[in-house]
Amino acid sequence: MVGRRQSFLTWGDIVRDGPTGLELHYVGAAAKVACLLSGWHIQASPYWGSIMRVLVTGGAGYIGSHILFKLADAGHEVAAYDNLYSGHRWAVGDAPLHQGDINDQARLDEVLGKGGFDAVIHCAAHIWVGESVRDPLKYYRNNTAGAFTLFDACARHKLKAVVFSSTAAVYGEPLKQPIDEDVQKAPINPYGASKLMAEQALIEAAGAYGFAYGILRYFNVAGADPKGRVGEATPENSHLIKVACETAIGKRPGMRINGTDYPTPDGTCVRDFVHIDDLAAAHLAALEHLLAGKPSLIANCGYGHGYSVKEVLDTVQRISGVMFPIEIGARRPGDPPSLVADASRIGELLGWTPHHDDLDEIVQSAWNWERKLAGGRDLGRPTSS
Numbered sequence: 001m002v003g004r005r006q007s008f009l010t011w012g013d014i015v016r017d018g019p020t021g022l023e024l025h026y027v028g029a030a031a032k033v034a035c036l037l038s039g040w041h042i043q044a045s046p047y048w049g050s051i052m053r054v055l056v057t058g059g060a061g062y063i064g065s066h067i068l069f070k071l072a073d074a075g076h077e078v079a080a081y082d083n084l085y086s087g088h089r090w091a092v093g094d095a096p097l098h099q100g101d102i103n104d105q106a107r108l109d110e111v112l113g114k115g116g117f118d119a120v121i122h123c124a125a126h127i128w129v130g131e132s133v134r135d136p137l138k139y140y141r142n143n144t145a146g147a148f149t150l151f152d153a154c155a156r157h158k159l160k161a162v163v164f165s166s167t168a169a170v171y172g173e174p175l176k177q178p179i180d181e182d183v184q185k186a187p188i189n190p191y192g193a194s195k196l197m198a199e200q201a202l203i204e205a206a207g208a209y210g211f212a213y214g215i216l217r218y219f220n221v222a223g224a225d226p227k228g229r230v231g232e233a234t235p236e237n238s239h240l241i242k243v244a245c246e247t248a249i250g251k252r253p254g255m256r257i258n259g260t261d262y263p264t265p266d267g268t269c270v271r272d273f274v275h276i277d278d279l280a281a282a283h284l285a286a287l288e289h290l291l292a293g294k295p296s297l298i299a300n301c302g303y304g305h306g307y308s309v310k311e312v313l314d315t316v317q318r319i320s321g322v323m324f325p326i327e328i329g330a331r332r333p334g335d336p337p338s339l340v341a342d343a344s345r346i347g348e349l350l351g352w353t354p355h356h357d358d359l360d361e362i363v364q365s366a367w368n369w370e371r372k373l374a375g376g377r378d379l380g381r382p383t384s385s
């Protein structure tokens, strides 16, 4: 895959219009040679040389928007589907934004019916563990029932593949760490349970209606686009690194550590923080894998090692240079003490190799983005449902 869009589109267009598979090999090989000669970075890809047409639900949100940029950078055709509940119109960049709700079957039919999409990446969801404990039905309605409506539409419109944003929260509190994909799933909060049900429905629907699926279970995603085009701007945010950066920049007066009495080395929760750019790359690799006809998969997205809440806050203070106030509070209901991925499967299946496995780099990129936001973009919550 090459890192320059215009040129790749030219090759891809030839490939797409070619009457036989021969062109694909010819054009693919010629493009590879051209890129090697011009020194462009190339990653091995089984879907090399073809354009994928992909609809990203939740594309105006934090993770969806980075996936849009990653796919577009690689020359693919992308569009976002988002109700702008917590997303932002500006976050989709040049991609078309189809405003709509995943619970709205008629709107999904309209968009998927004329879109000519090969695949859907399903990121749209409610995402807050704490809120899910306070208002579980909100989560089952959007993350489970909404996913059913979307998967049904994908089946009826004969999509080839669906990649689903799942979460480490499906595991609950497994005894074994790092956590591999086959451990027993026993979510301890409605957010994780709502996602696990959607996973199950996707697996069964894909088998029955004949499409491929990729379930990616993200651990804790953080950081921003290395080119600074987009980053995390989800409103009412409770993600640790985001809250810490907002506190350091002065948007919040202080912050709290949710519990220091966990059975972990320093008593605070431990999480496996994965850089958003590596996570977006995992989606590109998963799509290429599935659209090349390879088997459906379930894979963790993490680095295989964790940092405690205290370690993360120390890092944010050091990198920002701001010693913001931190108080010690009670545990937050629904928080497992430790979530660290066994990340071997995704490497084996997709050849995924992290490029940003470094807490300082993750925090630095989140901090750079926070400073850019403070420069003045309007981040008010859009009003549509």
Ligand SMILES: NC(=O)c1ccc[n+]([C@@H]2O[C@H](COP(=O)([O-])OP(=O)(O)OC[C@H]3O[C@@H](n4cnc5c(N)ncnc54)[C@H](O)[C@@H]3O)[C@@H](O)[C@H]2O)c1
Pocket (backbone or CB within 6 Å): 057, 058, 059, 060, 061, 062, 063, 064, 081, 082, 083, 084, 085, 086, 087, 088, 100, 101, 102, 103, 122, 123, 124, 125, 126, 127, 142, 146, 165, 166, 167, 168, 217, 218, 219, 220, 221, 222, 234
């Ligand atoms: N952020 C993390 O650390 C993390 C970790 C694991 C899994 N995930 C999963 O990744 C996905 C994306 O999370 P995010 O951090 O980008 O959250 P986000 O809130 O920034 O993005 C979610 C997007 O979905 C949209 N949306 C929500 N409900 C919708 C609906 N009914 N119809 C259409 N659009 C809707 C929102 O407007 C928003 O743009 C979610 O599925 C989440 O569960 C996130």
Ligand SMILES: O=c1ccn([C@@H]2O[C@H](COP(=O)(O)OP(=O)(O)O[C@H]3O[C@H](CO)[C@H](O)[C@H](O)[C@H]3O)[C@@H](O)[C@H]2O)c(=O)[nH]1
Pocket (backbone or CB within 6 Å): 127, 128, 129, 166, 167, 168, 169, 218, 219, 220, 221, 238, 239, 240, 241, 243, 255, 256, 257, 258, 259, 269, 270, 271, 309, 332, 335, 339
């Ligand atoms: O101000 C804060 C914010 C967070 N925390 C703590 O930091 C840890 C991480 O919390 P986050 O809210 O950043 O992340 P979660 O692990 O709760 O959840 C995130 O990662 C999960 C996967 O591991 C999910 O998928 C979910 O969508 C996503 O929000 C938790 O112990 C939390 O209590 C604090 O102490 N203070």
